Amino acid sequence: METYDFVFAGAGCAGLSLVNYLLNSSLKNSKILLIDPLGIQIPNKTWCYWNEKPLAIHPLSSIHFWESLTLKSGPYSLPKAIGALKYFHLNSHDFFNNILATIKDISTITIIQDEVLKLTPSETEVEVITKGGKTIKTSRVFDSRPLDSSLDSSLKQIFVGWRIKTSKSEFDPSQVVLMDFTSESKNFEFFYLLPFSETEALIEYTLYSREIQSEGSLRSKLEAYLNQKFGPMNYEITFRESGVIPMTTQLKPKKIHPRIIPIGTAGGWTKASTGYTFQNIQKNCQKLVPYLESGATTEFQIPRSARFDFYDNILLNIAHRWPNKLQSLFLNLFETSSAEQVLKFLSEETSFTEELKILSKLNFGIFIKSLLRYESH
Incomplete structure (x- = not known):
């Protein structure tokens, strides 16, 4: 029976990002197995994020960014500078190739083309059974497999x-x-x-x-x-x-076992109201590594203010019930506040006072309708 310190059920953006951060931590010598039905086949993806400077994981050879954006509706155009922020673009091929080049000669890291069928946790380990017939023991599983049909x-x-x-x-x-x-x-x-x-x-x-x-x-x-x-x-x-x-706030990971940690979209790391995920993956991986270094056996949790779930649900409720109102809502949001503040709000980096300032400027009729018929999505 094979034994690893960490097993990844999925070798996508979240999995490889976490491997990258593990390699830059005290856990860099851990024995790691990544299991993915596609092996190391690289998907065609484009990831974007806004920040003052490129993230450390962003390959230096492929940095492209913009310092302004625009929203359009027919002949109407709303150009906006984004202040101290930059809007970065990253191609998945550059990202994957950069990390794969880093790990290809590391003997403690293995990637196999297979599929995880069953995870059986105990107090001290997790048993992993694959479609290819492997039985593997590990202390932790990081699970980024696609979500179920619910x-x-x-x-x-x-x-x-x-x-x-x-x-x-x-x-x-x-x-x-x-x-x-x-x-x-x-x-x-x-x-x-x-x-x-x-x-x-x-x-x-x-x-x-x-x-x-x-x-x-x-x-x-x-x-x-x-x-x-x-x-x-x-x-x-x-x-x-x-x-x-x-696009749902229901993507919070199910409480399975502290030794099985959902990551990526499966871990609820996608921003429900916008779909942006890449930067959240990086932030949350950097919170996860110290937890792993500590050897904690309690459930890993990422604190998130309930008010951002509330904002997301207000917006998703409008998207469900009155989707034709979203166009004017987004235009109004960028018309009445600086693009830098709006982007910080959308990435949950604003204070409650800043949020009140942003929201108080909006045409809030549709928000009241959504609040009166509020529900979680």
Whole structure:
């Protein structure tokens, strides 16, 4: 029977991030096993975050950022500088390749292509059984496996994106188009544009919906947007991505056992009202490592103010009941406060006083409606 100090059920962003921080701690010599059905196959993903400087885990060779953003609705445009913050972009291939290059020659770290079927914890260890027939003993399991089907009816952020190169100048590389609302839809949908140069950009179509959409319908929306905004143009698609992010405050990890620690989206590390996850993964991994270093056997918990769950649920309630109101809500939010303050609020880095200042400036009729019919999502 194989024995490891730590076993990872999943080798995605959260798993590799935690390995990175373990390697920079007193636990750097731990025997580690990462188990993933895809092995080390790298997914096509784009991660963004805002911060004053790039995170330490961000590969220095692939840093790209913007210092301003804009929101659009038809002919209306709302450009905003983001103060001391920068909006950073990171491609999953750069991230994975950087960490895999670090660990490839470390004999105490193993990655296998297999699937975790069963976890059986005891007071001192966890028994891991895999689809490939392995039985493994470990002191801790970090579980980032996809969530179960109980969340199928929850609201989802569904998106498809293309990175394209054009034959002539089409884009303004100085600012991110955070949200471009092209129509008064009964659903909440928008386009997102990251311009890397005048001839290269990542463009995404995003929809909030309970139902999964066909990839064909999502592609059609993206093609129609490109034609509407830029007219007939020659472009080459160099990168494609798509995804579904659950938008719910119910992603708090189930209390299974202190030796089994859910991480990533499975650990509730996705911001419910926006879907941003990458920076939360980094923050929470850095809180998890000292807990592991201490040898604690109590349940690992990340304190989070209940008021942010409340804010998320107010917004998600609007998204569920009155999705056509979200466009004006987001525009109003960025119109009445600095973009820097709004971004700090969305990343839960504001004080209660700062939040009151932001919220007091809003057209709060829709918030009152949501509060009167408040429920958790």
